[in-house]
Amino acid sequence: xxxxxxxxxxxxxxxxxxxxxxxVMGPSILDRALSVDVVLAATIAGIGTFAAFxxxxxxxxxxxxxxxxxxxxxxxxxxxxxxxTDPEPPGGEQGPGSGTERGSxx
Amino acid sequence: MTAxxxxxxxxxxxxxxxxxxxxxxxxxRFPDLLSRMHTAAKPQILGLLLILVGIGLRMxxxxxxxxxxxxxxxxxxxxxxxxxxxxxxxxxxGRVRRDLLAIDELRDELAEDSGR
Numbered sequence: 692x693x694x695x696x697x698x699x700x701x702x703x704x705x706x707x708x709x710x711x712x713x714x715v716m717g718p719s720i721l722d723r724a725l726s727v728d729v730v731l732a733a734t735i736a737g738i739g740t741f742a743a744f745x746x747x748x749x750x751x752x753x754x755x756x757x758x759x760x761x762x763x764x765x766x767x768x769x770x771x772x773x774x775x776t777d778p779e780p781p782g783g784e785q786g787p788g789s790g791t792e793r794g795s796x797x
Numbered sequence: 798m799t800a801x802x803x804x805x806x807x808x809x810x811x812x813x814x815x816x817x818x819x820x821x822x823x824x825x826r827f828p829d830l831l832s833r834m835h836t837a838a839k840p841q842i843l844g845l846l847l848i849l850v851g852i853g854l855r856m857x858x859x860x861x862x863x864x865x866x867x868x869x870x871x872x873x874x875x876x877x878x879x880x881x882x883x884x885x886x887x888x889x890x891g892r893v894r895r896d897l898l899a900i901d902e903l904r905d906e907l908a909e910d911s912g913r
Contacts, residue, residue, distance in 0.1 A: 762878070765883060
């Protein structure tokens with residue numbers, strides 16, 4: 692049984708590390724927000740697994756806080772991206788502004 | 798009985814951990830934002846629900862397990878909203894790779910709206 696517990700935590704740690712790799716590589720800020728979401732999901736799962744292993748319910752409110760934190764973070768990043776590009780006229784989306792963004796994406 | 802419940806809980810936790818790992822691999826391997834959003838949704842909903850069921854089975858008689866229901870409820874309500882807003886911002890700022898899209902219904906809608 693101990694081996695399964697270790698396997699669970701190793702898998703969650705590997706998931707968080709791979710998401711961190713995308714966080715470093717991520718071409719755009721939305722990719723980074725997305726990978727932060729996955730890191731937070733792995734964090735919730737890790738803390739939850741710890742609580743389940745020790746049968747310790749005092750850690751459960753932490754799960755609630757972390758889940759709401761992820762929502763606020765990703766929504767504010769997405770709104771920030773949208774706000775920064777909204778003032779441009781609709782035709783400007785195909786213009787040089789989006790061209791440089793696409794260029795920097797590759 | 799407790800041993801059986803513990804093994805079921807362990808299976809749920811292992812399933813959630815495997816989904817999280819799959820999401821990590823997908824985040825690194827997949828080519829653009831929309832496919833990464835597809836893989837990132839797995840641990841956020843199904844993986845988290847499996848983990849919460851596992852925790853609940855481990856601590857079954859304790860009344861504080863009700864917090865887990867709140868976590869699942871908030872996650873089910875907030876993850877689709879966050880994904881929608883992120884996908885909308887990605888589409889509107891041109892960060893979606895159009896050569897990977899099989900069908901793009903929003904482009905036709907936008908063309909209709911701007912032609913009006």
